[in-house]
Amino acid sequence: MCAFDLxxxxxxxLLLEKQCTPSSSSTPSxxxxxxxxxxxxxxxxxxxxxxxxxETCDQGSCDRGFFVSDLVSQAHxxxxxxxxxxxxxxxxxxxxxxxxxxxxxxxxxxxQKLVHGKPKNEMGxxxxxxxxxxxxxxxxxNCKVEAETNKFMKDESxxxxxxxxxxRADGCSFEDPLVWDGKPPAVSSDSSAKAPLCGDHSPHxxxxxxxxxxxxxxxxxDENSSGCTxxxxxxxxxxxxxxIGDRRIRKILASKYWKVAPKLKDATLSNTDGDxxxxxxxxxxxxxxxxxxxxxxxxxxxxxNCSSVPNYDRKIRxxxxxxxPERCINGDVSALCAKMHEVTGASSSVAGSHTSFQSRDSHxxxxxxxxxxxxxxxxxxxxxxVGSLKRxxxxxxxxxxxxxxxxxxxxxxxxxxxxxxTLLQTGxxxxxxxxxxGFSLEPKTSQTPPPLCSGxxxxxxxxxxxxxxxxxxxxxxVVHQGTCDAVPELQMANAVNFIESDHxxxxxPTDMSIDKxxxxxxxxxxxxxxxxxxxxxxxxxxxxxxxxIVQRRIRxxxxxxxxxxxxxxxxxxxxGRWRDVKLRAFDNAKHRTYVDLKDKWKxxxxxxxxxxxxxxxxxxxxxxxxxxxxxxxYWTQQQAKQQxxxxxxxxLLL
DNA sequence: TTTAGGG
DNA sequence: CCCTAAA
Numbered sequence: 001m002c003a004f005d006l007x008x009x010x011x012x013x014l015l016l017e018k019q020c021t022p023s024s025s026s027t028p029s030x031x032x033x034x035x036x037x038x039x040x041x042x043x044x045x046x047x048x049x050x051x052x053x054x055e056t057c058d059q060g061s062c063d064r065g066f067f068v069s070d071l072v073s074q075a076h077x078x079x080x081x082x083x084x085x086x087x088x089x090x091x092x093x094x095x096x097x098x099x100x101x102x103x104x105x106x107x108x109x110x111x112q113k114l115v116h117g118k119p120k121n122e123m124g125x126x127x128x129x130x131x132x133x134x135x136x137x138x139x140x141x142n143c144k145v146e147a148e149t150n151k152f153m154k155d156e157s158x159x160x161x162x163x164x165x166x167x168r169a170d171g172c173s174f175e176d177p178l179v180w181d182g183k184p185p186a187v188s189s190d191s192s193a194k195a196p197l198c199g200d201h202s203p204h205x206x207x208x209x210x211x212x213x214x215x216x217x218x219x220x221x222d223e224n225s226s227g228c229t230x231x232x233x234x235x236x237x238x239x240x241x242x243x244i245g246d247r248r249i250r251k252i253l254a255s256k257y258w259k260v261a262p263k264l265k266d267a268t269l270s271n272t273d274g275d276x277x278x279x280x281x282x283x284x285x286x287x288x289x290x291x292x293x294x295x296x297x298x299x300x301x302x303x304x305n306c307s308s309v310p311n312y313d314r315k316i317r318x319x320x321x322x323x324x325p326e327r328c329i330n331g332d333v334s335a336l337c338a339k340m341h342e343v344t345g346a347s348s349s350v351a352g353s354h355t356s357f358q359s360r361d362s363h364x365x366x367x368x369x370x371x372x373x374x375x376x377x378x379x380x381x382x383x384x385x386v387g388s389l390k391r392x393x394x395x396x397x398x399x400x401x402x403x404x405x406x407x408x409x410x411x412x413x414x415x416x417x418x419x420x421x422t423l424l425q426t427g428x429x430x431x432x433x434x435x436x437x438g439f440s441l442e443p444k445t446s447q448t449p450p451p452l453c454s455g456x457x458x459x460x461x462x463x464x465x466x467x468x469x470x471x472x473x474x475x476x477x478v479v480h481q482g483t484c485d486a487v488p489e490l491q492m493a494n495a496v497n498f499i500e501s502d503h504x505x506x507x508x509p510t511d512m513s514i515d516k517x518x519x520x521x522x523x524x525x526x527x528x529x530x531x532x533x534x535x536x537x538x539x540x541x542x543x544x545x546x547x548x549i550v551q552r553r554i555r556x557x558x559x560x561x562x563x564x565x566x567x568x569x570x571x572x573x574x575x576g577r578w579r580d581v582k583l584r585a586f587d588n589a590k591h592r593t594y595v596d597l598k599d600k601w602k603x604x605x606x607x608x609x610x611x612x613x614x615x616x617x618x619x620x621x622x623x624x625x626x627x628x629x630x631x632x633x634y635w636t637q638q639q640a641k642q643q644x645x646x647x648x649x650x651x652l653l654l
Numbered sequence: 655t656t657t658a659g660g661g
Numbered sequence: 662c663c664c665t666a667a668a
Contacts, residue, residue: 553662579656594656599662602659 368439382590408440556591558600563620566597566604567627575601575635604628 378392409416558566569585578594586592607615608625 555662576657578658595658596662598656598658 410440553591557617560618560620560624562586562589562592563600563604563624566600567624567631570601570635571627571631574638575632576639601628601632605632608632 378389378396380389380392384392565585566581569581573580573584578598581597582592582594586597604620604625605628607620608628612619612622
């Protein structure tokens with residue numbers, strides 16, 4: 001099974017600028033990779049603009065295209081069936097979602113994967129439902145996607161190689177999305193970057209400076225990093241995707257602490273002072289930081305937009321919501337106006353945000369560049385096909401986006417609840433540089449989205465709103481199919497159901513049909529979207545005192561079949577070889593670690609010793625419990641014997 | 655990474 | 662299930 005933690009950003013439009021020049025250091029160990037890389041590189045070279053764009057067009061007309069980019073997934077465990085190059089372009093649909101995954105698949109290349117989400121028909125619907133950003137993109141004919149990946153940086157302190165992955169969609173050809181060779185494509189400076197690749201689909205919403213909407217940090221062991229020539233490169237934010245196993249992934253997801261450190265690091269980078277401090281003091285903090293980093297890109301963007309990008313972005317769209325860089329830079333206070341309402345009122349339309357500021361007139365202009373899609377957690381069998389993965393992601397995304405979202409407005413990290421207040425009243429119109437306006441997508445659930453802190457500045461990414469990773473246990477037997485207006489919860493559940501559940505194949509002797517009910521079908525985790533962007537360029541120093549939310553692995557009671565398999569394995573292997581037991585009987589159940597098995601055995605032994613009345617949960621056949629006791633006694637004895645054998649020796653030695 | 659145990 | 666010390 002592979003678990004993917006997906007973080008998606010929906011952007012109205014996305015442009016990625018390549019900033020890294022290909023360094024000579026490329027070290028593609030894999031031929032294929034290098035080939036792909038070259039291809040990409042060439043492609044890149046061809047682009048005078050040197051931009052990477054990720055766009056999703058809605059059926060050709062990009063008016064209301066919506067993009068989902070920046071899906072980063074981390075596959076846990078070994079052998080993920082997904083093969084890098086397996087990205088199929090065939091299905092490329094104008095509207096698409098790209099997913100880049102960093103998997104932890106055991107071997108080399110498999111680590112970086114980019115999967116193109118295959119837009120489903122619903123996409124259209126989805127797109128329409130979700131209006132992102134300023135509409136206005138003039139027709140993009142067929143938008144195809146081209147993706148590039150380049151690793152551009154390496155964090156020496158942690159030996160973390162960073163990979164930046166850009167996806168570009170332009171009206172051109174569809175390139176093989178999967179590229180990963182650690183060879184950064186040539187890059188040009190930003191100024192040129194602006195040029196629209198696709199004719200005039202211009203980047204109204206382009207992000208000049210490094211907008212790494214999609215970037216993936218490679219495993220820690222990546223050494224070959226190439227240098228980036230472009231200064232900005234350094235500023236890029238990364239999304240570390242440490243190589244971690246299933247468990248670790250979970251840890252990440254569930255990390256209790258959203259360390260600030262990593263961010264600080266990035267911040268440092270951003271500062272370009274080259275003063276990189278080792279932020280990751282230890283593994284834990286490192287992993288824990290992952291999540292928080294995810295938000296970084298957005299912040300980065302903002303930063304860049306404000307500071308590094310020239311006039312480029314300054315235009316304010318008439319109908320759109322724009323934010324002018326200068327504003328940010330100057331920190332001027334501007335009066336906000338009615339437009340705001342329009343924006344927020346857009347309700348289900350946008351996601352992700354960037355915002356604003358404004359100015360001269362009493363109008364507040366905002367431009368929302370992207371919304372972040374709630375985090376998704378997807379788990380599926382290793383044997384699942386890439387196509388199914390795509391579907392899963394799509395479904396999950398659809399479930400969320402199509403499930404009814406509402407927009408939340410945050411001001412300085414606080415949620416503005418009163419919809420009737422005017423911007424002025426809310427304080428949005430105040431011209432204080434501290435204004436941090438953020439938008440968030442939230443499920444239309446009653447449950448209040450966790451507080452987000454929008455004020456974090458790129459440099460101080462302390463408070464990352466701990467995006468509560470909610471896991472929705474599958475409602476056994478309840479499958480809400482085709483729920484249209486179901487409440488978010490239901491929809492989520494629905495989405496969950498789409499995810500293939502772990503088919504724990506516990507090799508059981510007798511044909512023990514594993515009852516479906518025991519299967520876990522809760523593989524999807526959705527987090528209320530939250531992404532907040534602060535407009536303020538000035539870092540808002542906030543410390544998140546927010547209690548860290550810990551996400552514990554979901555509880556997955558052992559089924560009788562599993563117990564049977566466990567008992568059988570232990571009978572044969574003994575009680576001290578959990579890894580072997582795991583391999584032997586639970587090799588296919590990725591969610592069962594040897595520690596789990598050991599723990600289960602422990603509880604089984606305990607259970608067997610207590611009276612049936614005291615037992616809880618699914619009753620385990622007495623027969624099995626008897627075997628447990630027998631086996632336990634036997635192996636305990638064996639161990640004792642072992643020790644006994646060694647004891648004498650030691651004594652003799654003494 | 656595994657094992658072994660306590661929490 | 663989690664967390665960790667040890668190995």
